[in-house]
Amino acid sequence: MNDLASRPRLLLRRLHQVMAGPGSAQERLDRLTTVIAQNMVAEVCSVYLVRAGEILELFATEGLKQEAVHHTRLRFGEGLVGLVAQRALPLNVQEASSHPRYAYRPETGEETYHSFLGVPIVRHNKVAGILVVQNVKPREYSAEEEEALLTVAMVLAELVGSGELVDPDEIADGLNQSGLPLTIKGQKMADGIALGVAVFHEGRVEVTRFVAEDLETEKARLLEAFETMREQVDRMIALPEIGTAGEHRDILETFKMFAYDRGWQRRIFDAIDSGLTAEASVERVQQQNRRRMIASPDPYLRERLSDLDDLANRLLRTLAGRQNGQELSEDSIIIARTMGPAELLDYDRSKLAGVVLEDGSATSHVVILARAMGIPLIGRCIDIGEHVRAGDRLILDGDSGQVLVRPGEDLCETYRDSILIKREQAAQFRAERNLPSVTRDGVRIHLHMNAGLQSDMAHLDALGADGVGLFRTEFQFMVSSTLPRLETQQELYKAVLDAAGGRPVVFRTLDIGGDKAVPFLQHEEEENPAMGWRAIRIALDRPVLLRYQLRALMGAAAGRSLSIMFPMIADVAEFKAARKIALKEMERFERLGLKGPVDLQIGTMLEVPALAWQLDSLLELVDFVSIGTNDLMQFFFASDRSNPRLIDRYDLLSPAVLSFIRMVVKACDRAGVPVTVCGEMGGRPLEAMALIGLGLRRLSISPMTIGPVRRMIRSLNVRQIENYILDMLQSPDHSLRVKFKDYARDHSVDL
Known part of the structure; x- marks a missing residue:
């Protein structure tokens, strides 16, 4: 039993000796494949490294033909090796040739080997290579063997990251070096516009020491790091801007619960017992968490991965003696693959202009916290890190969901003017918040707001919503x-x-x-x-x-x-x-x-069109109806509103849509049932004008749109717009948008 427990430590020491030994990086990599094959009792051990264009090149092998080295190449997703790279997950196969993704490469001579175990070599959360062992006899490698190979891959990442084997600049995207302006599309998640320089979020501390010299010393270092990290989390939750209630407060309390989780701490201490340093143990357990959570069908677990990444990063920075967050010398836009909620609080709020994430969703913790703090955020900017350099000038346009990289000074000036105008307009709208939403001919329109967070309620008074x-x-x-x-x-x-x-x-x-x-x-x-x-x-x-x-x-x-x-x-x-x-x-x-x-x-809610043909029965039972135009319109046109190819295909101001809404409004009016529109349609002044012309007197809209819609209402004559719209409902036009704009201009309607 003692011998079995000591084997991982002996392997790590042997690998460390080879890596620190004489010879070129290629020679050391060749020796490493031999050591790994011997320890794993495998006939083959191969290392593939990533080259430019997501190409996997065979760099070293023990067991395959040597002439295949630097000649055999596979793309991400091609063959079993490419599948491991594409998924960034281990692959354990008894009979390689029977797998549907098997790709035969005759120059390697691998046809005699049946079993296959491949694991990713991960560096900075990206696949940098693949480590493979193979055997002639068909077999399924044990969970212990898979874990051992993953630990070995961690150590190999140190050699790969040295830049001696593959020049890191070779893999960098050409746009990253071009310095040319470009626009990157994303998904708007927290509204706002920001200008600033690109600052890359320090996601992880690079682990450079893997093999422990003294296990008790490593455990003491880890225990001290845990205590420091927990003190940091406690201080964050006590910040005055967090307040005492709200969903963002609940999020940080959940984050604190993770920080104090004893099971997580125990697994890291167990990793030290295998011979790893404190830093390597934190990294090792987090890689296990990442694989488990990414593979999980539970969306909650996948969303919480960024929280655990945040905590692991804090431990690593504490162990390295580094502070959390970076000093911001000017207005900055943080770029990250993903972030935990507490990482947002590490930055100086006075200079944090916005955030851009490669991943993220509208319900991720960092997005909810950003919304509560009024920080513009765009997510789903795929591979933005490959196109942006630290210090590049950026414009984050949260209204359109795009990032402008290295924009010209004229464009920057335009956006600065736009921000200034928006601020002035916001001030004017706040000053007008107590003005009644009454049209020029005396018709009262009730303006309500949509909300989803407790923090949203602050807008109620600030904007004068009903x-x-x-x-x-x-x-x-x-x-x-x-x-x-x-x-x-x-x-x-x-x-x-x-x-x-x-x-x-x-x-x-x-x-x-x-x-x-x-x-x-x-x-x-x-x-x-x-x-x-x-x-x-x-x-x-x-x-x-x-x-x-x-x-x-x-x-x-x-x-x-x-x-x-x-x-x-x-x-x-x-x-x-x-x-x-x-x-x-x-x-x-x-x-x-x-x-x-x-x-x-x-x-x-009236979101399913079928309900509109049951209104007579429905209106006898309901106290009110709310038309949810967001879902209603995608069902109305059978058009996925998240599909970029269809965004502009259909228009809410088409005669068909307006006729449908008019039918619902008339039925509700006859029954004496209040009806409201509570979708994005009501928050745009032009569309709101049309809705009022259809007979709607209640709108529930995004808080930031209340001011512009109120101003439009106060410039509108309801009887005129009603007569105009009702005459247009039978039009064969695809959209009435242009005609409505012309009407607004001709009748001095403030859009």
């Missing part, structure tokens, strides 16, 4: 590892109602599923997630979940009015079933003598 027409309740569920407790949900809803100060708030019940998966529900891949098992469909299949949320909402609204609406209703039967559950919960409050809402208003 209330919250849509509060999305799913964010709290998406950032929690488990179903939020009843008290936690109730606390959020009560805080939202308190912030509203008596103004109406409409809570949309959970719209989860599809692309908004939560960790406490089994997630299955769907071909069409937007039209799959989501929203009310989940709620009716899991009624306990809906009852639990309704109970929290009713408790939060004790002594006040409560308005709720159900999402994704496709037929009246669904609404009846959901309404029945809500009324039973109200009866429960009364039966138990609990203090609940004094009045309950129950409405529905």
Whole structure:
């Protein structure tokens, strides 16, 4: 048993001796393949390294034909070696030639070898090479052997990273060296425009020492690093800008929970026992976490990977005696593959202009924190790091979801003017926040705002909104590892109602599923997630979940009015079933003598076109209707709104769309049921003008669009626009946008 436990340490020492020994990098790599093959009892050990253009070149081998070295090349995704590189995950195959991705290379002589185990050589979170062992006899390598080879690959990354084998500049994209301006598309996640210089986020400290000399010394260093890292996290949560409540506060509390996780700490100490240094042990365990979480079907685990990366980075920086974050000497835009939420707080807020991520999603922790702090952020800028150099001038246009790299001074000046104009307009809109949203001919238009975070509620007073027409309740569920407790949900809803100060708030019940998966529900891949098992469909299949949320909402609204609406209703039967559950919960409050809402208003989202042909039955049951134009329009045109090829294919200002909305508005008016538009359509002044012309008197829109829409309303004559639009509904035109713009210009409507 003792001999078995000492084998990894002996292998690491042997590899370290070879790497520190005499000879060129190629000669040392050749010797390393021999040592690894002997230790793994393998007939073949080969090392492939990445060259420019994602080409994998055979650099060294023990067992294959030597003439194949520097001649055999595979692309990422080609063959088993290319598959390992493409997935950045190990591949363990008993019979290589039977695998569908097997690619035969006759010059290697590998046809006699059956079993195959390949692992990625990872450097700076990118695949730098592939380490492979093979045997003649078909066999499945054990989990211990796979782990051992992954540890060896970590050590090889040190030699690969030296630059002696492959010049790092060779792999750099040509655009990175060109210095020419370019535009990189991304996905807008936190609104705003920013100008600044590119600063690359220091994602990881490079581990240069792998083999431990004294295990007890390494453990003591690691324990001290853990204590320092936890003190840093505690100080961050105490920052005044974090406040005492809100989703971003919950996110940092979850981050703190990870920092204090004893299981994570124990696994790192166990890695030291295998002979690794403290730094290499942190790296080793994080690589294990990364593989497990990336491969997991659980979207919550995949999202939390950046949190664990953040904590691992903090440990590595502490062990290296380096501080967290970088000094910013001027307005800067941080570029990172991904970031944890606490890493954002490491930067000087006065000079942090914006953030660009290669990865990221609208529900990742760093995005929610950036939104709460008012920091513009764009995600999904694939490979931006390959095109940008540190110090490059950048423009982050969060409104259009793009980054302008090395823009000319004239373009910078244009954006500076745009930012200045936006600031001046924002100041003007704040000054106008108390002006009534009344048209020139005296028609009152109610302007409500959409919200999804507790921090959004600050806009209610700042912008003079009439209330919250849509509060999305799913964010709290998406950032929690488990179903939020009843008290936690109730606390959020009560805080939202308190912030509203008596103004109406409409809570949309959970719209989860599809692309908004939560960790406490089994997630299955769907071909069409937007039209799959989501929203009310989940709620009716899991009624306990809906009852639990309704109970929290009713408790939060004790002594006040409560308005709720159900999402994704496709037929009246669904609404009846959901309404029945809500009324039973109200009866429960009364039966138990609990203090609940004094009045309950129950409405529905109209997002599925089929519901519009059931309005006569529906309007007898609902207290209000909200037209959700975002989902409605993609179902209306059978057009995925996230598909860039279709973004401009269909127009919301087409006669068909306007006629449909007009039909819904007329039916609601006849039944005396209030109707609101609560999608992005209502937040654009031109589209809002058209909606008002169709008879809508209530809009619920993004907070930042309230000012421009209010100004448009105050310049509009409703009777004139109604007559104009109704005459246009039978037009055969693809879109009425140009004609509406002409109308606004001719009638002095302020757009």
